[in-house]
Amino acid sequence: MTEPNGSTLHKSDPEEPRTSMGAMLQAAQQGPQEPPGTRGRTTIADGVVEKIAGIAAREVPGINALGGGFTRTMGAVRDRVPGGHASAGRGVTVEVGEKQTAIDLQVVVEYGVSIREVAAEVRENVIAAVERMTGLEVVEVNIAVNDVHLPDEGTSQTSEDRVL
Numbered sequence: 001m002t003e004p005n006g007s008t009l010h011k012s013d014p015e016e017p018r019t020s021m022g023a024m025l026q027a028a029q030q031g032p033q034e035p036p037g038t039r040g041r042t043t044i045a046d047g048v049v050e051k052i053a054g055i056a057a058r059e060v061p062g063i064n065a066l067g068g069g070f071t072r073t074m075g076a077v078r079d080r081v082p083g084g085h086a087s088a089g090r091g092v093t094v095e096v097g098e099k100q101t102a103i104d105l106q107v108v109v110e111y112g113v114s115i116r117e118v119a120a121e122v123r124e125n126v127i128a129a130v131e132r133m134t135g136l137e138v139v140e141v142n143i144a145v146n147d148v149h150l151p152d153e154g155t156s157q158t159s160e161d162r163v164l
Contacts, residue, residue, distance in 0.1 A: 044134050046096050050089030053103050053141075056129035057092070060121045062113035064149035066091030068106050101136045108147040119143045 054066055067090045093104040103126060109118055127138045 044096060044136065046094050047089060049094045049096055049101055049103070049130060049134060049136070050092040052130050052133055053094065053105065053126045054089045054092045056126045057105055057107065057122050060118060060125055062110050062118040063107055063122065064110050065108040066106060067108075068146045096136065099137060100139050101130065101134075102140045102142075103130070103138060104142045104144070106144045106146050108149050109145055111148050111150050115145055119145070 057063055057066060091106040095102045105122065105126070107122070109115055122143060123141045126141050130136060130138050
C-alpha cells in the first residue's frame with residue numbers, strides 16, 4: 001500500500017487565512033510583482049521591418065515601385081513563376097537593433113511629382129508605421145530614387161511602333 005508523500009501535500013493550518021484559491025494564490029503572491037509585459041523578450045526579425053516599411057512606402061502617392069533595376073527585373077520574373085508572389089520587402093534594407101532600426105529604400109517615382117515632397121511623405125509614413133507596429137525607434141530612413149516612371153512605360157511597344 002502506498003501513502004501520499006507528505007512533502008508535496010499542503011496541510012492547512014487552522015489559523016492560516018483562507019481564500020477561494022487556497023494556498024496556491026498565496027504562493028503566487030510571494031514572487032516579484034512584475035507586469036506581464038516585462039516577463040520575457042520579444043525579438044523582431046529584419047524581414048518583418050522590411051515588409052512594414054515596404055508596404056508603408058508603397059501607400060504614398062507618387063511611388064511607382066520599390067527596388068533598383070535588377071531587383072525589379074528579378075521580382076517580375078519571380079512574380080510570373082507559378083506559385084511566386086510579390087515581395088513586400090523588395091527594395092528595402094534594414095538594420096534592426098534591440099530598440100532602434102535604420103531603413104534604406106530604393107524607389108521609383110512617377111514622372112511629374114516633386115521628388116522632395118514624395119520622399120518626405122515616404123519618410124513620415126514609414127516611420128509612423130514601423131514605430132507604431134514594432135515599438136522600435138526609427139533613427140533614419142534613407143531614400144535612393146533609382147528611376148522615374150514615365151506614363152508611356154506601362155504600355156508595351158510593338159516592333160512596328162519602334163520602326164516608325
